[in-house]
Each structure stands twice: as C-alpha cells, then as structure tokens.
Amino acid sequence: MPLFANPFEGNVPRKLSKAELVQALRLDIAGELEAIFLYDAHVQSTDDKLAKAVLADIRDEEKAHMGELMTLMRHLDPEEAEHFASGEGEVQEMMKKLGIK
Numbered sequence: 001m002p003l004f005a006n007p008f009e010g011n012v013p014r015k016l017s018k019a020e021l022v023q024a025l026r027l028d029i030a031g032e033l034e035a036i037f038l039y040d041a042h043v044q045s046t047d048d049k050l051a052k053a054v055l056a057d058i059r060d061e062e063k064a065h066m067g068e069l070m071t072l073m074r075h076l077d078p079e080e081a082e083h084f085a086s087g088e089g090e091v092q093e094m095m096k097k098l099g100i101k
Contacts, residue, residue: 018076018077021076022073022076022077022080025069025072025073025076026073028069029066029069029070029073032062032063032065032066032069033066035059035062036059036062036063036066039055039056039058039059039062040056040059042055043055043056043059070084
C-alpha cells in the first residue's frame with residue numbers, strides 16, 4: 001500500500017548506482033501494476049458512465065507508464081532485457097504451435 005504518509009519515503013540522500021536504480025525501477029513497475037489492478041477494479045465496480053470513463057483512462061495511462069518503465073529497464077539492464085526477450089520468444093513459439101496470431 002502507499003507509503004506516502006512518510007514524506008521522505010523513497011528519497012535517497014545520494015545518487016543511485018545503476019544497480020540501485022534498476023532495483024528501484026522494479027518497485028516502480030510493481031506500483032504501476034498495482035495501480036492498474038486497482039483502477040480496473042474500480043471501473044468494474046461502478047455503473048456510473050463518467051467514473052468508468054475517467055478511471056479507465058487513468059488505468060490505461062498506467063499501462064503506458066509500464067511500457068515506459070520497461071523500456072527504461074531494457075536500456076539500463078541489457079542482461080535483464082535478454083531474459084524478457086527469451087520469455088517473449090517462448091510465448092511466441094507456443095502461439096505458433098497453437099496457430100494463434
């Protein structure tokens with residue numbers, strides 16, 4: 001859950017090393033995934049058309065943030081990017097075997 005009750009949470013009194021930044025990005029990615037889940041749950045829990053539209057738009061912006069963070073992660077940690085690509089390849093191979101496009 002949110003840690004912003006402490007205004008200093010997440011502040012670091014120095015520059016992060018590359019490894020520390022990558023670790024911080026993992027936490028950022030987890031936060032975006034949680035936000036997507038929560039906004040989608042709110043969309044599903046109301047019949048108010050405006051609320052659904054606004055929350056769905058915010059949810060989709062969080063999905064775009066995921067793409068930005070993942071792209072940054074690939075840039076900062078090419079070895080991790082190789083793992084992502086390997087996983088993508090495995091799913092694409094399964095799709096090919098199942099005739100899914």
